[in-house]
Amino acid sequence: MLNLPLVAHDISKKYESYQALSSTSFELHAGEITILSGPNGSGKTTLLSCLSGLIRPTSGAVTVAGFDLYRNEVEVRRRMAFVPDVPRFYLELTAYEHLRFIAMAYESMDDFDIRAERLLRKWSLWEARNLFPHHFSRGMRLKLGLALAHIRPLEVLLLDEPTSAMDVEGVALLISELRGLRENGSAILLSSHDPHLIEQLGDRNLAIQNGIVEEK
Amino acid sequence: MRAVDWVRSRQEERELDYWLSFVAYEKQDRSFINRLYLIYLVLFFSVWIFAMLTFFASGGAAVLRLLSATDPSRAAVPIEVALLGAWNVYALWQACRCSPVVFTEADQTLICQTSVNRRFVTIRWLLMPWSKSAIVFWIAAIIIGFSVAEISIPGVIGADRILEYARYGFRPFSVILPIQLGLFIFQWVIGIYRLQRDISRRWLGWIVIPASVLCLSYLLMFGNTSGPALLFPWTTIAQAITHPLGSGFGEGSLFLPILDGVLFALLMFAIMTRVSGPFSLTRAAQETVRLEALSMAQRYGFDKYAEDIRTQRRLGVERAPSRLPAIHGTGSLVWKGLLQSQRSFHLSSLLTWFSMFILMLGLPLLPDMGSRILAIAFWVIQLGQASVVRLRSDLSLWPLLRQLPISSRRFLLADLGPAYFLSILVSLCGLTVGSLLSTKPSDPFAFLVPGIVAAVAGIAAFDVMQRSNSNLLLAGSVPAVSGRGIALGLLITAIVLVASFLLPGFLGIIIAIVLSLVLGWMAFALAARSYRNIGSS
Numbered sequence: 208m209l210n211l212p213l214v215a216h217d218i219s220k221k222y223e224s225y226q227a228l229s230s231t232s233f234e235l236h237a238g239e240i241t242i243l244s245g246p247n248g249s250g251k252t253t254l255l256s257c258l259s260g261l262i263r264p265t266s267g268a269v270t271v272a273g274f275d276l277y278r279n280e281v282e283v284r285r286r287m288a289f290v291p292d293v294p295r296f297y298l299e300l301t302a303y304e305h306l307r308f309i310a311m312a313y314e315s316m317d318d319f320d321i322r323a324e325r326l327l328r329k330w331s332l333w334e335a336r337n338l339f340p341h342h343f344s345r346g347m348r349l350k351l352g353l354a355l356a357h358i359r360p361l362e363v364l365l366l367d368e369p370t371s372a373m374d375v376e377g378v379a380l381l382i383s384e385l386r387g388l389r390e391n392g393s394a395i396l397l398s399s400h401d402p403h404l405i406e407q408l409g410d411r412n413l414a415i416q417n418g419i420v421e422e423k
Numbered sequence: 424m425r426a427v428d429w430v431r432s433r434q435e436e437r438e439l440d441y442w443l444s445f446v447a448y449e450k451q452d453r454s455f456i457n458r459l460y461l462i463y464l465v466l467f468f469s470v471w472i473f474a475m476l477t478f479f480a481s482g483g484a485a486v487l488r489l490l491s492a493t494d495p496s497r498a499a500v501p502i503e504v505a506l507l508g509a510w511n512v513y514a515l516w517q518a519c520r521c522s523p524v525v526f527t528e529a530d531q532t533l534i535c536q537t538s539v540n541r542r543f544v545t546i547r548w549l550l551m552p553w554s555k556s557a558i559v560f561w562i563a564a565i566i567i568g569f570s571v572a573e574i575s576i577p578g579v580i581g582a583d584r585i586l587e588y589a590r591y592g593f594r595p596f597s598v599i600l601p602i603q604l605g606l607f608i609f610q611w612v613i614g615i616y617r618l619q620r621d622i623s624r625r626w627l628g629w630i631v632i633p634a635s636v637l638c639l640s641y642l643l644m645f646g647n648t649s650g651p652a653l654l655f656p657w658t659t660i661a662q663a664i665t666h667p668l669g670s671g672f673g674e675g676s677l678f679l680p681i682l683d684g685v686l687f688a689l690l691m692f693a694i695m696t697r698v699s700g701p702f703s704l705t706r707a708a709q710e711t712v713r714l715e716a717l718s719m720a721q722r723y724g725f726d727k728y729a730e731d732i733r734t735q736r737r738l739g740v741e742r743a744p745s746r747l748p749a750i751h752g753t754g755s756l757v758w759k760g761l762l763q764s765q766r767s768f769h770l771s772s773l774l775t776w777f778s779m780f781i782l783m784l785g786l787p788l789l790p791d792m793g794s795r796i797l798a799i800a801f802w803v804i805q806l807g808q809a810s811v812v813r814l815r816s817d818l819s820l821w822p823l824l825r826q827l828p829i830s831s832r833r834f835l836l837a838d839l840g841p842a843y844f845l846s847i848l849v850s851l852c853g854l855t856v857g858s859l860l861s862t863k864p865s866d867p868f869a870f871l872v873p874g875i876v877a878a879v880a881g882i883a884a885f886d887v888m889q890r891s892n893s894n895l896l897l898a899g900s901v902p903a904v905s906g907r908g909i910a911l912g913l914l915i916t917a918i919v920l921v922a923s924f925l926l927p928g929f930l931g932i933i934i935a936i937v938l939s940l941v942l943g944w945m946a947f948a949l950a951a952r953s954y955r956n957i958g959s960s
Contacts, residue, residue: 256893256897259822259825259826260825260958261821261822261825261893261896261897261958262893262894262897262958263893263956263957263958277955280830280831280955281828281829281830284826284827284828284829285828287826288826289822289826291822291897294822294823295820295822295823295899296820296823297759297763297816297820297823298731298734298735298738298767299734299738299762299763299766299767300759300762300763301741301742301744303744304744304745304762307744307749308755308758308759311749311750311751311752311754311755311758312752312755312756312827312828312829313828314751314752316749316751337741337742337743337744338740338741339735339738339739339740339741339742341735342740
């Protein structure tokens, strides 16, 4: 159990009297894509935010490869990436410099220029590499967010509605990239309303309604 | 047309409501008490404004005497021309870069993309910006007029001569009113002509040069429009422009000067009506929507949003990759910080550091303990704000920051470190210069600076992070240093200063230094802990 890529133990989130997420436990397995689906406001983003450490759960714990999210924060960060539905970026850094910054922070600068060019070309961002991302469309921001997650090593990838603003080519590329990551042994959890995506990628499906998570 | 008129009248109403809110007048309230309050406001401000204008006029009279000892009232015209000229040159330069007709984001969607009559929109949009720009010139003209009255009316000006005094203000006001309107419309003509259909007229920017030359050469001659033609080839043009303005300060009839101004304004209005037919509202909106958003953000106190818009404007669209050498791990935060500082640098960002320098420079020069304490208190407040600028910027990108594999202590070291060393450098430089000026060997406060800076920065960071809410951080909203953070910073500084005061001599200084460093370390540890706990609440 300790070596599973991600384990959520009884995590819940409460805002004053409002229970945004009921106590839930589940785990993600290596080489598996888990789809989290549910209506708007059901708690998908809250769950992903709790798992990624952006929001602290009211109760419970999250471990990544056996490391506790809050006690061994650095170890967890080295292994897990989260791409929000609307990624935001530094105003003063261009798209290319964002990639460089993340690669430096993760000490993953080997062949950086080659890898960065390959990633940016793949996500159709090469021509826009020297632009400031606040000029990007929402779809381009999502692509840059995905490129940032791919420029560093990862074992667990969390994605919040990654196809919500993406073009058809982007969705196809995302599907192929996620399949590649699955083959490399990464555990992936993504929230989506897209039945096409759920059908194509979902090894496991989790449904969430009113903050209660159930395995389908 | 009616829809456009309705939208614009709502904007004008909102603008009026905004200014009336400063005097707590509620336009919608139709009660008797509120109407009485309106009468009170009108009476009070009439008297107050008149008193203020006469107050400034006494200073204005001194300036006029200084400019022309023989005939002070003769200097009034060049002052008016200088004001109008400088404003006109600047506004023309602006109109050649950005549309003078400003649209909001809502206008862009609701009006600019429809087939509304461009002429009507332009004319309907004119009143509000013109009245806002004109007020300054009305006030200036009245003050200059009153200044001339202070010089021209012999003896003490009592209540019996108040009408005569007011007439001196009214004359230049009535003359400048149509001239300023004409110039204002002229700036719009240039801006609108630049934005006709999809035609690019970059050459219009050159208009600023003859306008500047005309204005400067007139001023260099100090209003002597009858000088030699070789030295001043613009005599005829200048006379035509300045003659009506000069009449405002004379005794003759105002009919012709006002008629001159009105005809000028009407001519400009006719030209504007002509050129605004093919005016591209969408191009104008593209240029002004962000400006309008910035002005609204500043007006209603959305400082972070306003700062972001300003930064985006300064940065432009793209930039060649930075040549800063890569720094791995925690150092990547320093790399990013350097890049951010380099790209977002502007003179006003130096203000905080400059004020810290000045406060420390003044410290050795201040004679008494009270003023020294006050200077240190202001320095602590500035220090607290300056220390957390980078931290707040990073926290505003919470999803990106939280994912970095960097421990809380290292993160804080990287974010607070550069500001810490810069604060020490600036403060010690200020103290050194102050000591040199005061001929004192050195100020003992210098020894306490490193510890106090660490403590104040740590406490400010703790305060920001302790009050941060993860849900708000996800939306990019980061709290500023609160009153509690400032009070704690002041308290820590006071503890160190009291220790150094109670234990005089070398030992006292050593104990105070150690105490300040221990407090600094404690504040830092507290800040690191609060970073780990963000989102617990």
